[in-house]
Amino acid sequence: MNPPPAIEVQNLRYRYHDGTEALGGVSFRIEPGECVGLLGPNGSGKSTLLLHLNGILPDEPGANGTVRVNGALLSRANLEAIRRQVGLVFQDPDDQLFCPTVAEDVAFGPQQLGLVGSEVKHRVQRALVQVGLPDFDQRTPHHLSHGEKRRVCLAGVLACEPSILVFDEPTSDLDPRGRREFKALLRQIPATKVIATHDLELVVELCRRVIVLDRGVIVADGLTRVVLDDEPLMLAHGLEKPHILFHRHPH
């Protein structure tokens, strides 16, 4: 028997309190181990969709469409179990790093999972090694560079050992080196990945499949090179054909 899809979203709708429709009936499924790029112009509903994947939105789960994670329907009752499986990396690292030191921040997730003592320490150290910052445990978040903050955020999520990782704009505000390093890091992580981004080159390099969202609905879902090669489609939805696809033999 095939394993259930890592994520299955059916007819998901969401309206903000001011009446703005953010998602107007979104359906897709993501298989275990897939790396999927989520594209769309500003305000297309990407971040709102990501917040639905581990139940931060909506306020009443299941009211408008369904989200299934590894086969389990997301509901108020299994919110905790779902959040163990889906790790969310936010766009602004300052939102995610709220503890006085890096070690305490990375330890937050494991502690919430009920772990104590040496197991927490072990996970913190392993996560920091994984993101290439093994000696950063006693550093204060506000003294880190933007790229380092991003990596600590990732360590904080990796320490919870989720099977699905969801990224909101992981390379925004990073310098080329920071981008390159973060991309290499993403490539190494074996989990199922959903990456919402405007960084089309990152999508071409890391994701086999993309989903394009515009005004809260999916306008394209398919192989990255096919979707991104369709220039009229890209331009119609506030995107563009990435430079890398103009070169048949990238230099």
Add this chain to the structure above:
Amino acid sequence: MKLHLLEPHHGRLNTVIQRTPAELKLGGGLVIITLTVMLPAPATVWLWCATAILGLVVLLSRLPLLFLLQRLLLLAPFVLGVTLVNAFQPAYRAHWCWLVARSVLCLLTVLLVSNTTPFSEVLRVLRRVRVPTLLITTLALMHRYLFVLVEEAERMRRARAGRTFTARRRWQWPVLAGVAGQLFIRASERAERIYAAMCARGLK
């Protein structure tokens, strides 16, 4: 806002004071402040004793004098401003001097403790003496986001300054009020996002 005045000094120095356990520094600081505040005026002997102790700590900690003076001057108006009126009344002048001495000693104690002890250590001691968790969390978050908020205010100030072509005071006040309001809205929106990030990592 001068962000560097909020920054602690520890980390670069490694003297006997920096290495002293946080429990001892916090406990000692508390004793000095309590005695300075509680002893009835004029407790001259104690004032000299406290000055000697703090002077010794300043020397041993190798904190630059200018660094401490700047911060003392920044903090002093909060305490002394309230009692400033006494300075101009001859009958209360001695009382004013007593207040200045006490306030400077207390502020210096706080400055010395906070600049020789990492904040995470302070929180650890508070946790150990069973201060309510909610209070510790509030302190930790306040310390963490103080810098983020100041940076945000600084960015807004620069953006405003970049488009301020005439310096008419009459116009400045409403703009300043707007900036304060904006900062409040941004802070509350950030609080929502932080809470979402906490929930995403399994906050119960």
